[in-house]
Amino acid sequence: MKAIILAGGEGLRLRPLTCNIPKPMVPIVNKPFLEHMLDNLKRHHIDEVILAICYLPDCIQRHFGDCGDLGMSLTYAFEEMPLGTGGAVKNAEQFLDDTFVVFNGDIFTDLDLTDMIRFHRYHKAKATIALTPVEDPTAYGVVETDSQGRVRCFIEKPSRETVTTNLINAGTYILEPEVLDLIPPGVHHMLERGLFPDLVERGIPFFGYRSNAYWIDIGVPEDYLKLHHDILMGKAIARFPGKSIADDIWLEDNCNIHPSAKIVGPVVIGQGCTVEQGARISGPAVLGAKCTVGQGTIIDEAILWQNVKLGKDATVRNSVIGNNSVVGDSTWVIDGSIISDDTAIGSSNRLEHGIRIWPGSTIEDNAISF
Ligand code: GTP
8 A cells, every 4th residue: 555645834833943954854753753754654565655845855866866775666746836745646646546554644553554444445435534532622623433432523623612523633544546636737736625524525435534643733843842751761662773872761773871970761872972971861862963961961852963062061951952053161051942953052042932943053151131
């Protein structure tokens, strides 16, 4: 069976992390998100994948090529203009001749795809949508089904008073090629607002597959951090680079860790990192390749991308710092702050309250003070 991964969105809610790379390429424990998705597909014996790309497509194509290295065949369906989730699938129609699976390229899940395919076939469905329960469905598109699992309706962001189910669209669909006849070619179309309500209206067999598998949408920074937390705490399963050198500590090659540095797992440290005297790293935390943690600096539940340089006596807590960024001595980056790529933050600053710093920014010493 072939799979399409929708990987063309701009990822505006995850900005500034998605200014230079598309959301499906953001690193999750030192490996692009899409690679984790492909790992999962292989586990379910799906090795023919179509990537529907639009925003920063070169970044994806350059990294994966034809994907021979992963033992998979990868085809790209490129959109000049964003065509939406449905338009993107229609745009890939030429590659589809049998039942296929569609994935949102921002959902991390260990959904039992094999069982979902069995469910789709058992019900002789033309379309099946994965459903996941959430605590507060009012922020999502909820999906009502009847007692047989047949989809009755979609309600976008229902109010608390009207909500009748906590099951939401989990962003994985199995479709038969003939449903593509209902999507107009070459125009913007959303599956959730166009094709799916249309299937219900026409009485075409459309089923909801309920799953309690791990599920998270990495579309906002809080959930990007939460996924790291869950993987490192063992709540979500993922493979990532690095050798286990002690309980809950994984290290790649050529690292230089000062004997007085304290590391309390779960912590993953990428290739060629330096951790200087008296530094302390408390997990869950991830350091990308070639990071430097200065003398006496504290990292606590944070994610550093590649080549991040932290000065002396700095603190980075519950925050993300992008590639090639520099943080000066005694600066604090805390409480959900998001620092993008190529930024230079001077010494003795305090960045907090989910502040977002755009790529290439410079902040002088003492500019945002205590
Ligand atoms: P936001 O801008 O933050 O809403 O993120 P997004 O652009 O990724 O949109 P959303 O989260 O709603 O998209 C869900 C999935 O569909 C993501 O994997 C997107 O990459 C993908 N997607 C959204 N719009 C398009 C599109 O026009 N074309 C393609 N190929 N994929 C899309």
